[in-house]
Amino acid sequence: MPPSYEPIPVHELLSESETAKVAKKFGISLDKFPKINEGDPQAKKIGAKAGQLVAIHREDPTGKYTYYRYVVR
Amino acid sequence: MPTKNDRGEKLNVSPGEAVGVVAAQSIGEPGTQMILRSFHAAGISSIITTKGLPRIIEIVDARKKPKFPMMRITLEKGYAKDYEKVRKVWRKLEExxxxxxxxxxxxxxxxxxxxxxxxxxxxxxxxxxxxxxxxxxxxxxxxxxxxxxxxxxxxxxxxxxxxxxxxxxxxxxxxxxxxxxGVPNIEKALVQEGQGGEFYITTAGSNMAAVMDIEGVDKWHIYSNDIFEVARVYGVEAARNLIAHELFETMSEEGFTVSFRHPALVADAMTHTGQIRSIGRHGVAGEKESVFARAAYEETVKHFTNAGVFGEVDRLNGVAENILIGKQISVGTGMVRLAVRKDELKKIKAEE
Incomplete structure (x- = not known):
């Protein structure tokens, strides 16, 4: 049977102002977010550089939500 | 496909809820009931994969290579229903x-x-x-x-x-x-038919990067049970999806219903650093912030001597270290702190 789920969720690079907004919403500094490597295939695809924040639009059996990952080298 | 739990969807987790413990128990308890010796249940396809508890251990330990790597390759629209074209792709696959x-x-x-x-x-x-x-x-x-x-x-x-x-x-x-x-590492390939009449190819052995280059293959929908390969080719997010779904599906296959959020939490913890870490001594548990928490788990002496030599500081924020020193743990109601303004307190007394 073919896969029952989308293997790769949509990755979106956040602008500086959006990043600040998200950090404020969670009340933590950026380095406390889950990480993604700069060399990660998906990070490369959207051209994310270390220090930026990536929004990941997930969709799984618990529902639709956005996850964030901080780009590190 | 898992059914959506409406009640669960409405509920957010209350602050201070020990989600990790709940997830651990939700996976651990069915784990005790699983048959230990269901090592490799062969399906109709005769392509062997690890199932049951051994597979769960394999995922959670983050083994570099699964014991029985396999892939499921779906094909592009123009190819999927045309048997001859599928055969053509198949011929290019098997080593x-x-x-x-x-x-x-x-x-x-x-x-x-x-x-x-x-x-x-x-x-x-x-x-x-x-x-x-x-x-x-x-x-x-x-x-x-x-x-x-x-x-x-x-x-x-x-x-x-x-x-x-x-x-x-x-x-x-x-x-x-x-x-x-053929493609290196692919020992065997089989053409199979799905419910909608579309064909897909199941392989023993995994080599995603090479398969992606073959014409007619749906590049971004290859399923592989090799977590590290998925992380390399598709990225961490795909790997976390694989970990969560694989845990969930292995348990469902054995007849245990688990809420998806538990395996999802495990997957998030494992991919938190952007790399895949195992749960346990060499991964998540071994990289905890607190010296006491690490020492309480495994290799006690090693952690204490290292902490002594390098002058580590324990901030006593976690659960294990607070139990160890007999303080209230910061979980649930124990997480709430009270702050009192002393001058305001005086006022109350004066009124009495």
């Missing part, structure tokens, strides 16, 4: 070595003294893989130090490069193992 093309009996004979090897190609086998004898010969030309003579279905090989018997023997083995066509 075909010379030994798979020679006759089952008397397929080859070798004379180490005279340094001559004779290969007897099998007509039917050549036909299934659509390979001509000359293709085999041209592949063998890449092997250094040999002379090739062809006679219909027979290929005569003479080793000229060396007179050493051991080296000759090695060359013979090398010839039989030479890959004529």
């Amino acid at each position: 075909v070595t010379v030994s798979k093309l020679i006759k089952e009996r008397g397929g080859f004979s070798e004379d180490l003294g005279a340094r001559i090897m004779v290969l007897n190609l099998d007509k039917e086998r050549l036909h299934t893989y659509e390979i001509t004898p000359s293709q085999v010969a041209s592949r063998l030309k890449k092997v250094s130090g040999i002379e090739i003579g062809m006679d219909g279905m027979e290929i005569r090989i003479k080793v000229n490069g060396t007179k050493d018997m051991k080296l000759t023997r090695q060359t013979f083995v090398q010839i039989r193992k030479a890959v004529v066509s």
